[in-house]
Amino acid sequence: MTSGNNGASTPEDDDPFGYLYADGQANGAQPPSGGGGYGYPGSVNRTRAVGQRQYGQPAPTQQQYGQSAPTQQQTAAYGQVPQQQGAYGQPSAHYAAPETFPGGGAPTAPQQQPTRGGRSGGPNTKGLLIGAIAVVAAVVIGIGVAIMGGDDSDNKASGDSTPTTSTSQSAQPSQSASASAAADLPKTDAKDLQLGGGATVASDVEGAQSDGGSYVTNLNNQGASVTWTIDDIPKAGVYTVFAYFSAAGEDQSMTLSVNGKTFGSKLNLGNFAHAKDGDFAHGWTKTYAWPSLKQGTNTITLSCQAGDKCNVLLDQLWLKAGQVKN
The missing domain is CATH 2.60.120.260 (Galactose-binding domain-like)
Incomplete structure (x- = not known):
């Protein structure tokens, strides 16, 4: 090779479409033939037919490990479209429910501990109501006792031992009241x-x-x-x-x-x-x-x-x- 031409086998000169141009044809560029590569003779380009290299395929499942790679005839079909994934929100074809695996089982929801009276969860409202009624009754009784004992305590404090006059007595003036008048x-x-x-x-x-x-x-x-x-x-x-x-x-x-x-x-x-x-x-x-x-x-x-x-x-x-x- 001369300094002006480094040959067609260098990567930078590897033009897969060189056969379409006059200079490429002069250098021996050939169109692709059935199943083979294309480009210049002796090119380092490693080409594949359209559809042979597939992108986005899912990872092989557990059952696919150890299988041989697909043959060229299996993948050579032009325009073969890779297997589409399921629609959004739909389960994938490779999805398997947990219960399908060995030892798997359907998940169970946590069970609530039933309470007395057949109710599940929540406070015992009947007990709270009884407690509230008991508190109110105690307060009322305490007030009544304080009112009943108030007069006696006042009389004792003042040193007056004379009992108060009952309102059930006769409305006629008493003898003491008449004497005062x-x-x-x-x-x-x-x-x-x-x-x-x-x-x-x-x-x-x-x-x-x-x-x-x-x-x-x-x-x-x-x-x-x-x-x-x-x-x-x-x-x-x-x-x-x-x-x-x-x-x-x-x-x-x-x-x-x-x-x-x-x-x-x-x-x-x-x-x-x-x-x-x-x-x-x-x-x-x-x-x-x-x-x-x-x-x-x-x-x-x-x-x-x-x-x-x-x-x-x-x-x-x-x-x-x-x-x-x-």
């Missing part, structure tokens, strides 16, 4: 009142509670009267007017007037002590009436009018709030 309302001796119609003061008969044992007598005359002017009545309402007197033998009665108006029929001055006729020393007793008074100043008059029986000795008068008997 009487202390706030006036009480008078009859001898200190305004006398009229011939009424006089005496002290011959024993048993009078007024100062010095004095009382008003000579009331058994028509027109005789005793008038009591009361100041500072705290509020308007019904009051009880008490009269301490003495009657002997036959029952007596007189006219009661409040603020110039007759109240009721007659004031009953009966012989409640059952004293014998003329025995005024053993006839001391009391009577009462329930007139309505106004706030401020009021006048109460006990008089002997036509048809009255007025043979009594009058000792004291006093007031109590409300309708009471003692």
Whole structure:
């Protein structure tokens, strides 16, 4: 070879299509013949027919190992297309399920441990509900005990050993309440009142509670009267007017007037002590009436009018709030 021509057998001059050109034909390039290579004579090119070399074929399976390579006749078919893989998402032809292999088995899902009551998983809601109800019941009981014991603890702390008054007691004023009201309302001796119609003061008969044992007598005359002017009545309402007197033998009665108006029929001055006729020393007793008074100043008059029986000795008068008997 000369410096101008290195021959057609060098790799860089190996043109498989040299036979198509004039210079290639001059150098002896030949078209491919059946099953053989093509190019220049003595070329190092290693060619294969179209379709002989296949790309992308899957790796041989376990059963294919040890088999002989495919022959030229098996692969020489022009345009043979390699085996296509399965569509996307579809199992490959070479895929085998695990259970097909020796020792393989279908995977099993983990089993949940059943709970009491036939329920699987989840909290025991029945137990939680019972617990919540028990807590609420305990709180309610505790509050009730605290309320019931609160009053006793307060009484012990204050040193008051007197039990509280029950609301089931009678609505009528108690004796202690009446005594308290009487202390706030006036009480008078009859001898200190305004006398009229011939009424006089005496002290011959024993048993009078007024100062010095004095009382008003000579009331058994028509027109005789005793008038009591009361100041500072705290509020308007019904009051009880008490009269301490003495009657002997036959029952007596007189006219009661409040603020110039007759109240009721007659004031009953009966012989409640059952004293014998003329025995005024053993006839001391009391009577009462329930007139309505106004706030401020009021006048109460006990008089002997036509048809009255007025043979009594009058000792004291006093007031109590409300309708009471003692």
